[in-house]
Amino acid sequence: MxxxxxxxxxxxxxxxxxxxxxxxxxxxxxxxxxxxxxxxxxxxxxxxxxxxxxxxxxxxxxxxxxxxxxxxxxxxxxxxxxxxxxxxxxxxxxxxxxxxxxxxxxxxxxxxxxxxxxxxxxxxxxxxxxxxxxxxxxxxxxxxxxxxxxxxxxxxxxxxxxxxxxxxxRPRFAVDPTERRDLTERFLAAAGGGDLDGLLALLAPDARLVGDSGGKAKAPLRVLETADKVGRFLAAVAVKPLFEGEFRIREINGAPAVLVLSGGKPDSVLSLDVTEDGRIGCVYIIRNPDKLALLAP
Structure with missing residues (x-):
């Protein structure tokens, strides 16, 4: 019993x-x-x-x-x-x-x-x-x-x-999942190719970039603001090590995001916050290995 x-x-x-x-x-x-x-x-x-x-x-x-x-x-x-x-x-x-x-x-x-x-x-x-x-x-x-x-x-x-x-x-508005995935793919292509003009076309004027490494990987220690600073950082500095890995677009936290794998293990997540007019309002880069274990293939 x-x-x-x-x-x-x-x-x-x-x-x-x-x-x-x-x-x-x-x-x-x-x-x-x-x-x-x-x-x-x-x-x-x-x-x-x-x-x-x-x-x-x-x-x-x-x-x-x-x-x-x-x-x-x-x-x-x-x-x-x-x-x-x-x-x-x-x-x-x-x-x-x-x-x-x-x-x-x-x-x-x-x-x-x-x-x-x-x-x-x-x-x-x-x-x-x-x-x-x-x-x-x-x-x-x-x-x-x-x-x-x-x-x-x-x-x-x-x-x-x-x-x-x-x-x-965080104003609420609907973003079509297909459009969000398309934007993520175009962002990946522009950032991976170091295409500054392509990135600036995708970024909202007041775009921000927030990097989370916990001091355990390379990422900005301060929030970057304005499309120009974010675009130049992505094109010239931040993502070159990232883009040597393998990429997968997965649904992460309810939206398409880029999962970067290095040696088969999660290295980074790049997630985009989309504005009402379909531009990128914020780029989140998470590189703290302690936060990525659950995303292992």
């Missing part, structure tokens, strides 16, 4: 694991931290008297969210000493067979994009939790209030502040 009970508990948890991992990753921006949080949630679930739990889903989301909030506070000081800009850990995203329709897939992809995750870094931990639960997963305000042990009006205020903050820094 104990084995059956343990098996049922494991089944109930595994059914919710994708949701729990999604919540934790969006809050923390790093897959390893998210996995640690989900594992701790499992340990707590295994020790819980499940007869006192009416529904596993809200209970597990509550536990996972609170653990992620604790982890956010722990890793805050760690990021303050990070060498160079910090970017979220890129993850491969393929929702085939798990998302019922294109609209939900678009919503999930948008909430996991590097651009949105970067903006979420500037929110308070509570604002981030509310935004993720509400905007990415559609939890009702009343349920979020129970998860965070806050009054519903306070949760609505947090949601409003977070939504306005994200909208100011």
């Amino acid at each position: 104990a084995t059956d009970t343990a098996g049922a508990a494991a089944d109930a948890f595994e059914e919710q694991r994708p949701l729990l991992t999604g919540v934790a990753y969006r809050m923390l921006g790093r897959a390893a931290d998210a996995e640690d949080v989900v594992q701790e949630a499992w340990l707590r679930w295994a020790r819980t008297d499940r007869e006192t739990v009416c529904e596993p889903r809200p209970y597990l989301v509550r536990v996972t969210t609170r653990l992620a909030l604790d982890r956010l506070r722990q890793i805050g000081s760690r990021r303050e000493t990070y060498v160079g800009p910090w970017l979220p850990e890129p993850i491969a995203t393929d929702y085939a067979g798990t998302v019922p329709d294109a609209a939900e897939r678009m919503a999930l992809s948008d909430s996991v994009s590097l651009a949105v995750l970067v903006v979420l870094e500037s929110l308070s931990p509570l604002e981030r939790a509310v935004f993720v639960l509400r905007e990415a997963f559609g939890f009702p305000y009343a349920e979020i209030a129970g998860i965070l042990e806050r009054a519903e009006p306070a949760v609505r205020q947090l949601a409003g502040r977070a939504r306005r903050h994200v909208a100011e820094r």
Whole structure:
């Protein structure tokens, strides 16, 4: 009987694991931290008297969210000493067979994009939790209030502040996936060929480049701004070592991105943030090897 009970508990948890991992990753921006949080949630679930739990889903989301909030506070000081800009850990995203329709897939992809995750870094931990639960997963305000042990009006205020903050820094608009892939391929061709004019034609005038190496690989230690600086850097300096490797365009964080392999191992990810008029607003280059392991072929 104990084995059956343990098996049922494991089944109930595994059914919710994708949701729990999604919540934790969006809050923390790093897959390893998210996995640690989900594992701790499992340990707590295994020790819980499940007869006192009416529904596993809200209970597990509550536990996972609170653990992620604790982890956010722990890793805050760690990021303050990070060498160079910090970017979220890129993850491969393929929702085939798990998302019922294109609209939900678009919503999930948008909430996991590097651009949105970067903006979420500037929110308070509570604002981030509310935004993720509400905007990415559609939890009702009343349920979020129970998860965070806050009054519903306070949760609505947090949601409003977070939504306005994200909208100011990351306006929402639809980018056709085919057009985004085409732009990524044209960017790859221009950068790989050192074609400055070609790059300038693709970059928005106020384009930025953010490189994340953690001090463990070559990448800019400061954000580059303006199309001219970004274009010249890409054409003349930054990508020559990168373009000696093997390239693959993969869906990473909900959008086409360039994965560079060296010796069969992930070396870099180049991801583009696209503006409303179809230009490149920001180039993200992630080279910290600690953040690329999950993208190995």
